[in-house]
Amino acid sequence: MSSLAKAVTNAPIIRVRGLRKIYHTGKVDVEALRGVDLDVPAGEFLSIVGPSGSGKSTLFHIIGGLTPPTSGEVIVAGRNVSAVGDAGRTELRRKYVSFVFQKFNLLPNLSARDNILTALFISGLSSDRFDPAFREIIDLLGISNRLDHKPSELSGGEQQRVAIARALATKPTILLADEPTGNLDSANSLAVLEILRGLNERLKQTILMITHNIDAAAFGHRTMHMRDGRIVEEPQAE
Amino acid sequence: MRYKLVWENIRFRPVRTLLSMLLIAVPVMLILTLVGLSNGFFEDSERRAQGIGADILFRPPGTSILGSFSGAPLPGKFIAVLAQQPHVVATTGVAMQLIGGTWESVTGIDPQSFTRLSGPFVFLSGHGLERPDDMMLDQDYARQRNVRVGDKIKVLNREWDVAGIVEPGKLAHLFVLLSVLDDLIGAPPGNVSQIYIKLDNPNNTKLVMEQLKTRFPGYPTYDMKELASYYQVSNVPLLKGFIDAVLGMGVVFGFFVVALSMYMAVLQRTREIGIMKSLGASNGFVIGLILLEALGLGLGGTLLGIAFSFGTRWIMHILMPASLPQAIVFSWWPIAGAVAMVAAILGAVYPGMIAVRQDPIEALAYE
Numbered sequence A: 001m002s003s004l005a006k007a008v009t010n011a012p013i014i015r016v017r018g019l020r021k022i023y024h025t026g027k028v029d030v031e032a033l034r035g036v037d038l039d040v041p042a043g044e045f046l047s048i049v050g051p052s053g054s055g056k057s058t059l060f061h062i063i064g065g066l067t068p069p070t071s072g073e074v075i076v077a078g079r080n081v082s083a084v085g086d087a088g089r090t091e092l093r094r095k096y097v098s099f100v101f102q103k104f105n106l107l108p109n110l111s112a113r114d115n116i117l118t119a120l121f122i123s124g125l126s127s128d129r130f131d132p133a134f135r136e137i138i139d140l141l142g143i144s145n146r147l148d149h150k151p152s153e154l155s156g157g158e159q160q161r162v163a164i165a166r167a168l169a170t171k172p173t174i175l176l177a178d179e180p181t182g183n184l185d186s187a188n189s190l191a192v193l194e195i196l197r198g199l200n201e202r203l204k205q206t207i208l209m210i211t212h213n214i215d216a217a218a219f220g221h222r223t224m225h226m227r228d229g230r231i232v233e234e235p236q237a238e
Numbered sequence B: 001m002r003y004k005l006v007w008e009n010i011r012f013r014p015v016r017t018l019l020s021m022l023l024i025a026v027p028v029m030l031i032l033t034l035v036g037l038s039n040g041f042f043e044d045s046e047r048r049a050q051g052i053g054a055d056i057l058f059r060p061p062g063t064s065i066l067g068s069f070s071g072a073p074l075p076g077k078f079i080a081v082l083a084q085q086p087h088v089v090a091t092t093g094v095a096m097q098l099i100g101g102t103w104e105s106v107t108g109i110d111p112q113s114f115t116r117l118s119g120p121f122v123f124l125s126g127h128g129l130e131r132p133d134d135m136m137l138d139q140d141y142a143r144q145r146n147v148r149v150g151d152k153i154k155v156l157n158r159e160w161d162v163a164g165i166v167e168p169g170k171l172a173h174l175f176v177l178l179s180v181l182d183d184l185i186g187a188p189p190g191n192v193s194q195i196y197i198k199l200d201n202p203n204n205t206k207l208v209m210e211q212l213k214t215r216f217p218g219y220p221t222y223d224m225k226e227l228a229s230y231y232q233v234s235n236v237p238l239l240k241g242f243i244d245a246v247l248g249m250g251v252v253f254g255f256f257v258v259a260l261s262m263y264m265a266v267l268q269r270t271r272e273i274g275i276m277k278s279l280g281a282s283n284g285f286v287i288g289l290i291l292l293e294a295l296g297l298g299l300g301g302t303l304l305g306i307a308f309s310f311g312t313r314w315i316m317h318i319l320m321p322a323s324l325p326q327a328i329v330f331s332w333w334p335i336a337g338a339v340a341m342v343a344a345i346l347g348a349v350y351p352g353m354i355a356v357r358q359d360p361i362e363a364l365a366y367e
Ligand SMILES: Nc1ncnc2c1ncn2[C@@H]1O[C@H](COP(=O)(O)OP(=O)(O)OP(=O)(O)O)[C@@H](O)[C@H]1O
Pocket: A023, A024, A025, A030, A031, A032, A050, A051, A052, A053, A054, A055, A056, A057, A058, A059, B361, B362
């Protein structure tokens, strides 16, 4: 009984087997993922690096339920993503997975606060105000005095920190950050990376982060390399 | 929060919002103006007909009250004969002739019997009809043509002297002597288009109408109190057809304009829709927001269109107070509003469906 419970707890929060993704655009088919196997235990901070076009974002989009896989098995937070339809993927995004994008993707017409509240509202959580635990995260992110500003009035670093706050507001099981420092200068990059590591350490937040920067990748527990739609052991020497 | 999302979006792009509302407001205004003009014309005609103060209108056989605005087929001797009937205290006959262009007509009157029945005209300037070339105008028409007493005015291919300007509301906008008009239109002297009858007591109206029916079979009579029911657009088949056709075009045109503007609005928001979907918003949630916004724009556009229809009325009143009186027809507000709302919603549904069906990744990549 207790060994079964232990086994369940130790099951990876993300389990990917033989994942393929083919984009059919126009006449040519693009094989973005060519058989990916991956296990991510809960609480891990995993960095993913690889050349442009190697399929990193595609992997995230499938794990986060933005697009369905072509074939293979993808289990995220106990849900079989390859088997659920559009509604199932919507539920996955609503409850279990949050994205942080390179381009921030804040709603331009809403203040930072309303951007965060919108995420709460969409998730069906109370969207009146922030609970004390979340207030702490806001303080940690250093945006408590920027909440009433619109994205256009915030710096890139501030926008990305608001985006992280929005992603965390719904207490997701998994945070997927696709080049979160790609549009930031080195000082802001460092701040965001330290925040992510802090969240992982303090809240045991599972984080997957795509980056082009080896120094940035070092903030994670482990670095995974991708090339041509596959996971490779070590980057090939150029 | 839902309303806030919609409201902030409407507020965020004020120019686009205003443009969408304007595009919705214009067809609403057109519909209301057209309905207002046709109703206004009939209301105004009725009010002026009531203003004469008669109880019964007597017309030649085979004509209807709205069917003929011209000609004087009724021999003048009827006027005296009708005056002899029981309960009748006064009669007067008028001839009417349409003048080109609008629905305006010139009315030929016999000043003595007319004022005996109707009471004196209230002169704002000048005097009554004395000489053959004299013409009397009501104030609305004088203002519209911008003429004063002593000016010449050309009507029915003839120059007239503006002899007097009177307060509006007594039957017609333009008055000349009956004998002159008969001569001009080639009718036998003394002939009239219709005869107005005043009774000793308005309560005798039905009784006298019965008597007239037996005494003059085939001659239609109308109770002046019930005139409003005759002065209806639906009583003029041709006019009704025309108005329905124009209204139909307005509705169709308005529909496409509104739908197109919503289409643009939704397209502009592709990326934001992608963001909301990445946050876990369902298709229904996003479409709900779009529909709510469409409803808001539709409502705003309708109110703006109603406000504009007061504007067109004001302009009509300044430019053509006599020919184009425009009524404000409250009963059409919900109809025009419903057209705008349905168009806004249907216009939003289609692009909304496309937008939410789109792959969120592509939506996020949309610039
Ligand atoms: N929506 C799409 N439709 C068609 N092809 C796509 C789509 N998204 C990605 N691709 C293709 O799939 C391959 C992998 O793309 P992906 O975005 O996953 O790479 P990436 O590793 O994230 O690259 P980068 O570092 O430039 O972000 C590329 O060849 C890309 O052109």
